[in-house]
Amino acid sequence: MQPIYAIETFRPSQAVGAFIGRARRTIVEAIDQKLAPLDISHAQWIVVMLLGDGAASTAAELCKILIYDPGAMTRLLDRLAKKGVLRRVRAKADRRTVRLELTAEGKRLYPRILEALVEVFNRLLHGFSKSEVRRLEDLLKRMVANAGS
Numbered sequence: 001m002q003p004i005y006a007i008e009t010f011r012p013s014q015a016v017g018a019f020i021g022r023a024r025r026t027i028v029e030a031i032d033q034k035l036a037p038l039d040i041s042h043a044q045w046i047v048v049m050l051l052g053d054g055a056a057s058t059a060a061e062l063c064k065i066l067i068y069d070p071g072a073m074t075r076l077l078d079r080l081a082k083k084g085v086l087r088r089v090r091a092k093a094d095r096r097t098v099r100l101e102l103t104a105e106g107k108r109l110y111p112r113i114l115e116a117l118v119e120v121f122n123r124l125l126h127g128f129s130k131s132e133v134r135r136l137e138d139l140l141k142r143m144v145a146n147a148g149s
Contacts, residue, residue: 016143030124034116038109040085043068043076045113048085048102052110057099085109 005015012018032042040048046066050056056065063073077100080086085106091097102110125133 020140027120027124030120031116034120035113038112040109040113044080044085047076047080048106048109048113049117051086051100051102051106052114057101058097059100062100080106 028042031045035045043066047062050062050065056062059070059073059077062068062077063070066073068076077086077088081088083105084103086100087103089099089101091099128136
């Protein structure tokens with residue numbers, strides 16, 4: 001397969017990584033702005049979404065998904081617990097395992113975050129067709145899959 005980039009012509013600011021980085025920053029800033037009235041930070045709303053979606057249920061799983069330091073994750077979870085958004089529950093089968101679950105407040109917050117995400121993505125994807133968005137999602141999935149090969 002022919003390489004996409006060549007050293008002689010490569011311009012980092014015009015490469016796919018730069019555009020993905022700028023798109024991510026734009027998305028995060030737009031969502032943070034939308035969620036500001038809820039007094040929830042970027043890292044906090046992502047944790048709520050991952051727990052609410054069932055994508056993670058322990059601090060270790062969150063650290064792996066978010067590429068987060070365990071100490072920083074503990075502090076983040078402590079803040080969310082103090083806000084009443086999540087609780088730590090010891091697993092019955094193995095008391096060493098601590099599961100995370102959303103509280104009633106966290107479950108109330110989850111759909112509000114989801115609504116903000118949908119609104120922001122719909123605004124940022126204005127002018128795209130559904131097929132273009134599905135194609136973009138597929139291309140990004142392939143890029144992530146290539147990282148594992």
